[in-house]
Amino acid sequence: MAFDKIVDLLGDAADTLLNYTSTTFDQSQLHLPGPDFVDRIFVQTNRNAQVLRNLNAIYQHGRLGGTGYLSILPVDQGIEHTAGASFAKNPLYFDPENILRLAVEGGCNAVATTFGNLAMVSRKYAHKIPFLVKLNHNELLTFPTKYDQIMFGSVREAWNLGAAAVGATIYFGSAESDRQIVEVAKAFEEAHSLGMATVLWCYTRNNAFKKDGVNYESAADITGQANHIGVTIQADIIKQKLADVNGGFSALNFSKSDPLMYSKLSTDHPIDLCRYQVANCYMGRAGLINSGGESKGALDLADSVKHAVINKRAGGTGLILGRRAFQRPFDEGVAFLHQIQDVYLAQEITIA
Template sequence: MLFLGCGALVALSSRDRVFGCNLLHSNIGSGKMSDSIMTLLGDDAAFLLEHESTTIDRQHLNLPGPDFVDRVVCQTDRNQRVVNQLARLFGHGRLAGTGYVSILPVDQGIEHSAGASFAPNPEYFDPENIVRLAMEGSCNAVASTFGVLGAVGRKYAHRIPFLVKINHNELLTYPNSYDQVMFGSVERAYDMGACAVGATIYFGSEESRRQIVEVAEAFEHAHELGMATVLWCYLRNSDFKTDKDYHTSADLTGQANHLGVTIQADIIKQKLPTNNGGFNAIKFGKTSPLVYSKLTSEHPIDLCRYQVANCYMGRAGLINSGGASSGASDLAEAVKTAVINKRAGGTGLISGRKAFQRPMNEGIELLNRIQDVYLDDSITIA
């Protein structure tokens, strides 16, 4: 694992020259906010950067840092091989040695159809370009399907950590259902040289209990083989939409996160919360008034912090998803999401469509700007 001393700065500068990035944007150690980040935050700059959280005290969190693997992971029951792979994941790319991660996920060819995903930029029908984008964008890892990563595994598995997604909702079965099915085995991911396996559970769906059992067993086996585990903790139930869409409420997504870490996911992927009060609106399940009066507020950083708290107070890292591509606003949206995640105590961003649904040079720039947020020490934990 790399530590951010002078040697690490030299290593990062060298790596940036290789990948054509400009580390000067990040203001490492300068204590001064990057002008480009301020510009992208626009009218939200003061709202996001000056917020002081009075909900869950940051002192209670296990925060990311150069020593995260030693300080947190090594306290767990993970075997040494899993620790090694997590150290490799946290030690790769532009964010190496910071305790933060930037991951490129491209499984949308299954989840949203290849046409919908790659028509805006057909070069990404070729799996090699997906891996190249992650490498040239200086990501910690590339997350994709058995097919994509297997197609170029011998060329790249030793050059960038592979995160193999082992289940999917293929969206060609009609009518559609909220289900995730296994597309391959944990052993196949291991043979490929994967650093980690990833899976999705649609919490709240009719098939969720079967998915929980399948993924829990798969994660246990992955840990036995020495791979890390990442869980997409998504909600899927039509009744979660009432007066608003509570699939992204802080309380419901927080509980999904808590279920995810219970089956020993090392990293949780979750959508950024956009509202709160899902339990009360749906009138289902159990919660406490303190969740809304003391542990959260309406501020997006406090809502995200509740997600972090449900990841065992940060012992399992929370990475938020970048969301769908919206066009010209993608860069600003990605930077805002990164600021919210970082200031809440999260571990990074996993952003796909915003990066690969545009020319590669623009995708690289977007990934680098996300990384700039985590490298900028003037952006502190709220």
């Protein structure tokens, strides 16, 4: 996709997003994506040689291979949102092979999906695209509905599938978060010992985080702290919702904050909100990938391009898009992924 098309899709937001200069965290303080990212960041860590090899396999694969940016296809919605609700628009994805085909033809760095999906086709695709096995899920058959992440398989089984990485979700702020932190920390330690990289879905979930019509589950200060806990338990890559508000700690009157968080370290500009998330990923040493969100039809492309520009200019590492790709006809899903990747390939779009 040509740069002019990206500008057109940004519409009235083009100038404020493409020409903005951030004055919060200077870009010289950030560990930015680049072709040498694994060598520059991870060689000096405690990660063993097998982890480095698998991380490099992810960073070198697909259309963004060798750039330091990531495009990952996540399809765990068959569990997280029920298979019927997720695949009704495109029933071909009831067959997990089509998920793998979409990731391969879509030029993704990796595919993130369930034990069952990968197990069914692992020998055909494990050498064609890096596998990211999602270890835990929120199942939706308990009534009344509860929101908890439970383990669906073992780290050892992910390794048996040929996985390059494992992924997990923690619902930070939930009543079950303490147990999830302990479970995931142990799983990530085992994954690293077996040579697999680790990716954490750092989501915040608590109805008390919603006040006066504002949902602070996506606040920069709250999600930033979730990111900080995520890298503390040694996640190599952090997946987070794009921040669209700030001041959650002060509005809800909980946890701890400092006025400088809102006056110096961030502003209301979306790039600065995202940069605060990046800063909490050890200044970008763990790459931040923002999630795509639900499909809204015709608005998806413009919205995802906007998110990609914000993430890239903030110092992030990429987008992880699922429903917006697989809830379209197959060829359109492939084209959609390519168009978002083109934002990261566009040299005109630089760090703010």
